Amino acid sequence: MANFKTHVLVAAAVSGSATVVALSSDLLSAQVLPAYFLLGTMAGLLPDIDSDNSVPIRLFFNLMAVSAAFAALFSVVDRYSIVESLLLWGGVYLLVRYTVFELFIRLTVHRGVFHSVLAACFFGLLFTCIADSWLHRSELESWLAGVFVFMGYLVHLSLDELYSVDLTNIRLKRSFGTALKLVSLKYMRETLLLFVLTLMLFSAAPSGDVFLQTTWNGEFYQDIVNKLWPGGRWFSGLWPTHS
Ligand SMILES: [Zn+2]
Known part of the structure; x- marks a missing residue:
């Protein structure tokens, strides 16, 4: 591995x-x-x-938790007071970061x-x-x-x-x-x-x-192939040329 x-x-x-x-x-x-x-x-x-203790999983769940918290906040921001919004943000974050994370760990095998x-x-x-x-x-x-x-x-x-x-x-x-x-x-x-x-x-x-x-068409790939290699000198224009 x-x-x-x-x-x-x-x-x-x-x-x-x-x-x-x-x-x-x-x-x-x-x-x-x-x-x-x-x-x-x-x-x-x-x-x-x-893999339950990996760095990526913690990072991933932190990211998901923050995203979910902001998504929840944006959807109610006009309706609630600052304190309510703050509580909602923290609540959603904790729910995803800890409860959903715990469930995920229990349900999955590396x-x-x-x-x-x-x-x-x-x-x-x-x-x-x-x-x-x-x-x-x-x-x-x-x-x-x-x-x-x-x-x-x-x-x-x-x-x-x-x-x-x-x-x-x-x-x-x-x-x-x-x-x-x-x-x-x-x-x-x-x-x-x-x-x-x-x-x-x-x-x-x-x-x-x-x-x-x-x-999904030949032209697209032909275009990539055409652009793959330089047509003339490599990096032309980057170096001064002496004639
Ligand atoms: Zn792997």
Whole structure:
């Protein structure tokens, strides 16, 4: 199993490359690019949120708790006094950070349902829905948020799988095949629940038409290939040329 540092580094490298491609093919504007980079990198840590004492899980639940508290605050801010709003903010934060966290810890087993492609789809769709309905991003931007999360998640699963192959004497460690799997058949009940939740998110997600039209055609990839290598001299214009 790859360690925390490896996960961060590789996820950041893949995510960084993806943002360069997204910028040069006009998928994303420069202003939102850093957010996508962070999203992809963070997703590279997400699959380990079910190891009960991991740094990512605490970070994730803190973030979720703060987001939920602000979402609750924004929805009632005109109706209540400052003290009431403050109590509501704190209440929602504590509820998510401690009660939901406790429930989550009890319900999940490390490397159970979360180390699967199904979970990658779940989190991808979750962030597509958040970007769409909470942050009011465009359809294309929302789906790209989901794609970045899905990609970062798969990077993590692949790394875990890669590290389960003992490269020095080509032997498979016992953990081989536990990281990258489509669904977790060992935990049928949890897998079924995750599947239903994923379907619910899919039906709640914005239309993917614009995203598919933009990315699912030969021209788009041809354009990326054309821009991949310099046509003439490398870094022309960066250095003074002597004629
Ligand atoms: Zn892992």
